[in-house]
Amino acid sequence: MAWVIEWSYPCDNEHNISLWDSKDAAYMQAASEIQECIESSWDMSFDSQCDTAKEINDYIIAGNYKAAVDMWNSCDENCEDEYSQFWYVSELDAGNIFDATLPKILPPSHFPSSHEDEEYELDHDSSNIDSNNSIFVASNPGATCRKCSDYNAYAYADNKDGTYLCRSCAIFKSIFT
16 A cells, blocks of 8 residues: 655646655655645744644644644635645555556567667566566566665566666666667
8 A cells, every 4th residue: 555645836736746655654744744834934923824833733743644734724824825735645556556568579570671680688587588478577566676786665576586677777777888
């Protein structure tokens, strides 16, 4: 399971999301961002803003980040502002994120005859390709980069040995080859 924070900034009309590994972490981050908004844009000389900010702060002190976010999203000081901002935390079934179709590997015979003699280099070990031209696909997340050896709990291995090529190494590989 993953938890999503969704928010928007009215000044640039952008909709943003961030992913978190727990509900508590997502609400904590949303509350942190709300506190930054309060600190930078609310005027504490206005009683209503000061009272609402104190109530949100009290929820945060108590560790009740969800109540702080709910208070922010429903308070008049935010809702009636022309630049109102809202934070929403929702659950996301991580199993639905990785339901992409594996691309078919085209055989060399598919390409024009002028390219038949060129060598096609796969980023996968040829032992991971079966007789149907299918590449090994991991069923569980968690893989180590075969170049830099960094472990990523969210990456899926593309080799039987549990490795993959991380984005950084793939970029450097394309630059230096």
